[in-house]
Amino acid sequence: MVDITTNNFNNILPEILSDVKSSSFVALDTEFTGLLADAAFKGSLFDGGPQRYQKLVSNIRRFTVCQLGLAVFKGVPDVNAYTVTSYNFYLRPHSCVSFDPTFMCQSSSLEFLQKYKFDFNKWLYYGVPCMNSDEAEELRGELSSIVKGNKVFRIPYEIQDQLSTIGEWAAAASDGDTTTPSISHDVTSQVLLVTSIRNRFTDLWAALDNGQVLVQKVSSCERERLEAKDPEGTEFIDSIVTNMLGFTTIFRCLADHHKPLVLHNCLLDLMLIYKQFHQNLPPSYEVFKSNLHEMFPLIYDTKFIATELKYFYKEKNDQVRSLFSNTGLVELSSCLKRDESVLYLPTLSHHPPDNKYSGSEMLLHEAGYDAYLTGGCFLHMAHLHAMLQIPSLQHRPMSPREHVFALKNLANQVQIQRAAVRCVALNGPDPPLKRPPWLVVEGRSRSMRVTPGMVSLALAQYGNPDVIPRNNNSVLVATTSWKCTRDILTDLAEDRYMKAQLYKKLRHSPLVRSLAWSGVVMSTGLSVWIVYSTLRKSSS
Numbered sequence: 452m453v454d455i456t457t458n459n460f461n462n463i464l465p466e467i468l469s470d471v472k473s474s475s476f477v478a479l480d481t482e483f484t485g486l487l488a489d490a491a492f493k494g495s496l497f498d499g500g501p502q503r504y505q506k507l508v509s510n511i512r513r514f515t516v517c518q519l520g521l522a523v524f525k526g527v528p529d530v531n532a533y534t535v536t537s538y539n540f541y542l543r544p545h546s547c548v549s550f551d552p553t554f555m556c557q558s559s560s561l562e563f564l565q566k567y568k569f570d571f572n573k574w575l576y577y578g579v580p581c582m583n584s585d586e587a588e589e590l591r592g593e594l595s596s597i598v599k600g601n602k603v604f605r606i607p608y609e610i611q612d613q614l615s616t617i618g619e620w621a622a623a624a625s626d627g628d629t630t631t632p633s634i635s636h637d638v639t640s641q642v643l644l645v646t647s648i649r650n651r652f653t654d655l656w657a658a659l660d661n662g663q664v665l666v667q668k669v670s671s672c673e674r675e676r677l678e679a680k681d682p683e684g685t686e687f688i689d690s691i692v693t694n695m696l697g698f699t700t701i702f703r704c705l706a707d708h709h710k711p712l713v714l715h716n717c718l719l720d721l722m723l724i725y726k727q728f729h730q731n732l733p734p735s736y737e738v739f740k741s742n743l744h745e746m747f748p749l750i751y752d753t754k755f756i757a758t759e760l761k762y763f764y765k766e767k768n769d770q771v772r773s774l775f776s777n778t779g780l781v782e783l784s785s786c787l788k789r790d791e792s793v794l795y796l797p798t799l800s801h802h803p804p805d806n807k808y809s810g811s812e813m814l815l816h817e818a819g820y821d822a823y824l825t826g827g828c829f830l831h832m833a834h835l836h837a838m839l840q841i842p843s844l845q846h847r848p849m850s851p852r853e854h855v856f857a858l859k860n861l862a863n864q865v866q867i868q869r870a871a872v873r874c875v876a877l878n879g880p881d882p883p884l885k886r887p888p889w890l891v892v893e894g895r896s897r898s899m900r901v902t903p904g905m906v907s908l909a910l911a912q913y914g915n916p917d918v919i920p921r922n923n924n925s926v927l928v929a930t931t932s933w934k935c936t937r938d939i940l941t942d943l944a945e946d947r948y949m950k951a952q953l954y955k956k957l958r959h960s961p962l963v964r965s966l967a968w969s970g971v972v973m974s975t976g977l978s979v980w981i982v983y984s985t986l987r988k989s990s991s
């Protein structure tokens with residue numbers, strides 16, 4: 452089984468939870484409904500971790516995960532082998548009465564999904580529900596108000612017809628008889644029907660049973676017993692909320708068991724997963740990192756790992772370094788599959804063996820398939836790196852635990868593109884990136900006003916630098932390499948209209964200059980006061 456929709460989710464859920472609990476590690480991948488809501492949220496070389504986080508929080512506010520791949524890797528006991536079970540979830544937020552989540556789709560993202568044969572019918576018709584804990588509490592409060600009769604709602608004609616039919620059935624039924632109304636399976640209809648039956652008929656009781664509304668004719672004593680058993684309607688509310696949680700149940704299982712997670716280039720994935728299945732994203736970047744690390748103490752980003760290993764083996768082993776020349780998921784996976792540089796690489800087999808990922812067809816950008824590739828890359832890199840750290844005569848098969856911890860020094864570090872930090876460190880401060888200093892670009896004369904657009908156009912040939920305004924007469928420029936910085940300084944030294952210099956905080960930062968001048972004023976004032984006090988004492 453690979454594709455998971457509402458048609459098979461409830462039946463296969465116990466098997467998935469069992470797989471997750473017994474896994475060695477789990478690989479994830481997501482596809483979402485949009486990438487960039489506004490150009491203002493685009494990443495910049497000026498961004499530190501907090502700045503990039505705030506941009507992404509605003510950017511993904513209305514985007515949602517529409518497909519999630521879950522690849523469960525299990526080490527086979529006493530055999531140098533792993534099995535992988537892949538699940539490809541179609542996910543869609545569901546409504547319930549007035550609880551009605553909204554999300555946004557971006558045309559280019561839908562076209563990208565279409566290009567790779569995304570099944571939009573499965574997504575829209577049969578997408579598995581999901582919600583975070585904040586949304587679950589909101590829904591619980593909504594349902595509680597309805598069950599207690601504190602909230603008035605309009606009864607659709609379909610429900611009114613069902614109530615009439617049920618009333619006719621009840622008139623001829625005996626105590627203990629049951630019926631299952633034929634209504635649509637959407638949660639709103641079920642909630643309204645169950646609540647209406649309980650409120651309208653004193654000799655009937657309605658509840659949910661295996662996703663269907665079950666109505667029973669009861670005596671007055673039995674009705675009193677059922678009401679006393681659940682006076683607040685908590686059982687009914689819990690059953691609705693549990694059904695609406697959907698995939699969130701699996702996410703909570705992953706978090707409760709602190710399973711090692713493996714993803715590829717995953718900052719956006721992690722933020723969307725947090726937002727969609729855990730809680731609304733916190734305002735604080737540090738709180739987000741801390742909460743995520745508490746749930747998942749080991750998160751591996753295979754793109755970051757490949758990038759680091761490329762530099763680690765740059766001078767040590769050219770053959771190994773070449774494996775990481777391209778850190779894109781597909782290219783990385785292809786290179787690693789051809790690698791034969793170490794012995795005892797564990798075999799990997801699909802379970803069940805006849806699923807759609809076990810053949811030769813590459814189902815790129817299907818989340819389940821990409822999750823399988825991601826986990827395979829991690830396993831290969833972990834084994835390769837561990838073997839190369841010991842003499843070849845000591846090479847041997849490794850246990851699943853050894854594989855998981857072979858790259859622990861690279862765990863909890865997530866790749867971040869075009870930023871002022873090397874990576875997002877989930878378990879501490881972000882390490883700085885050794886980029887060239889910023890440049891200050893201004894006009895040759897005071898009357899010459901430069902703008903970010905003007906400078907961006909003039910410097911477009913220098914490797915796509917980022918430009919932001921500094922004040923009305925100058926801008927700051929960040930580049931990706933020292934060569935670009937030197938070229939800009941050299942060429943603008945001879946430019947008729949603009950000039951450039953290295954940014955220095957003491958000279959160019961308004962805040963630092965203000966603090967420096969404040970210090971000068973304070974020290975001068977203190978010196979004057981000391982001299983004045985000394986003179987007064989001497990004169991007296």
